[in-house]
Amino acid sequence: MTTALARQPAWLRINRWWGLLAGVVLATSDTVTLRALGITLEVNGRDATLLVGGFFGASFALLGFLVGYVVEGRRRDRQASALIREQVETIAATRARLAQSEKLAALGQLATAIAHEVRNPLAVIRSAAQGIAETEAGADAATRRACGFITDEIDRLGSVVTSLLAFARPPQLQPRPVPVRELLDRAAVLARDELDARAVRLARETAVDLPALRADPDLVCQVLLGLLSNGAEAAGAGGEVRLEARATDGRIELAVTDSGPGVPPELRDRVFEPFFTTRPRGTGLGLAVARQIVEAHGGQIAVTDRPGGGARFTIRLPAAADAAVAA
Numbered sequence: 001m002t003t004a005l006a007r008q009p010a011w012l013r014i015n016r017w018w019g020l021l022a023g024v025v026l027a028t029s030d031t032v033t034l035r036a037l038g039i040t041l042e043v044n045g046r047d048a049t050l051l052v053g054g055f056f057g058a059s060f061a062l063l064g065f066l067v068g069y070v071v072e073g074r075r076r077d078r079q080a081s082a083l084i085r086e087q088v089e090t091i092a093a094t095r096a097r098l099a100q101s102e103k104l105a106a107l108g109q110l111a112t113a114i115a116h117e118v119r120n121p122l123a124v125i126r127s128a129a130q131g132i133a134e135t136e137a138g139a140d141a142a143t144r145r146a147c148g149f150i151t152d153e154i155d156r157l158g159s160v161v162t163s164l165l166a167f168a169r170p171p172q173l174q175p176r177p178v179p180v181r182e183l184l185d186r187a188a189v190l191a192r193d194e195l196d197a198r199a200v201r202l203a204r205e206t207a208v209d210l211p212a213l214r215a216d217p218d219l220v221c222q223v224l225l226g227l228l229s230n231g232a233e234a235a236g237a238g239g240e241v242r243l244e245a246r247a248t249d250g251r252i253e254l255a256v257t258d259s260g261p262g263v264p265p266e267l268r269d270r271v272f273e274p275f276f277t278t279r280p281r282g283t284g285l286g287l288a289v290a291r292q293i294v295e296a297h298g299g300q301i302a303v304t305d306r307p308g309g310g311a312r313f314t315i316r317l318p319a320a321a322d323a324a325v326a327a
């Protein structure tokens with residue numbers, strides 16, 4: 001913690017010498033004032049002004065020195081307590097991070113075990129359901145519908161297991177310079193089917209002459225797809241999602257905004273927590289994985305309001321150092 005006091009030059013902070021100087025100045029001005037008023041100080045008929053002035057000077061200087069010393073001590077105490085507070089906060093943050101990484105390690109083991117135990121039986125059930133739908137028994141509409149439910153739900157469980165694994169394993173980045181426009185084109189093409197199915201419009205806005213990103217294009221595309229999917233779900237039929245890119249402070253800012261209800265301020269930190277969801281069929285891992293991927297790139301992800309209502313998710317990523325590839 002850097003206080004205004006600590007930023008002062010050292011000589012200004014030595015109060016004891018300032019106190020001593022103030023004592024000498026006070027004693028001198030008192031003595032001069034007495035002389036100016038015509039008051040003479042005599043001892044045995046001899047002028048003792050200098051002697052008395054010197055005595056007052058020494059006493060006031062000592063007093064000033066001691067007061068300055070006490071003030072310095074109090075300042076030292078204040079600085080020490082600020083330092084201790086700062087260290088306690090750092091220790092608490094480190095312990096929280098440690099607890100979180102222990103939780104993640106346990107989750108990773110659990111996810112791997114679940115994936116192992118669940119995926120094979122699920123595949124067997126899925127192919128059995130598909131088999132029934134294709135045999136004579138599947139000629140019955142009710143049986144076909146039931147088989148359709150089974151395969152849909154198994155596909156959903158499969159994607160939950162995939163999200164769980166993605167979250168539990170730290171992302172393996174393969175960064176390279178990526179033209180921003182190319183990345184956004186790819187995300188827009190991949191999101192097209194879902195947006196059409198939800199009757200949501202996609203608007204694009206990309207600043208010209210953007211420097212290239214230094215990123216793993218597959219992972220960043222995955223993040224954008226998750227944000228577009230969330231935005232489309234929030235916007236609903238007839239709504240709009242917008243994909244934007246611009247350069248700011250030597251970084252590239254990608255933004256996904258939507259015309260939905262927005263994220264209430266009290267939930268803005270929580271939406272990035274694993275398993276936080278308000279959707280009946282959501283896993284709550286989409287934004288947690290997105291944050292992991294963005295932070296692994298040395299970037300940040302945040303949510304704010306879209307002017308006029310709706311949510312605005314922004315991702316800031318480093319620009320490629322040799323920004324030769326233009327958007």
Ligand SMILES: Nc1ncnc2c1ncn2[C@@H]1O[C@H](COP(=O)(O)OP(=O)(O)OP(=O)(O)O)[C@@H](O)[C@H]1O
Nearest residue numbers: 230231234271277278279282283284285286287311
């Ligand atoms: N664009 C948005 N507008 C409003 N709320 C949102 C938006 N995006 C996310 N949220 C809120 O954040 C929560 C977490 O989102 P996240 O993508 O992590 O999980 P999810 O979409 O619920 O499930 P899934 O893991 O399947 O993506 C959502 O349940 C929703 O409450």
Ligand SMILES: [Mg+2]
Nearest residue numbers: 226230286287
């Ligand atoms: Mg989601």
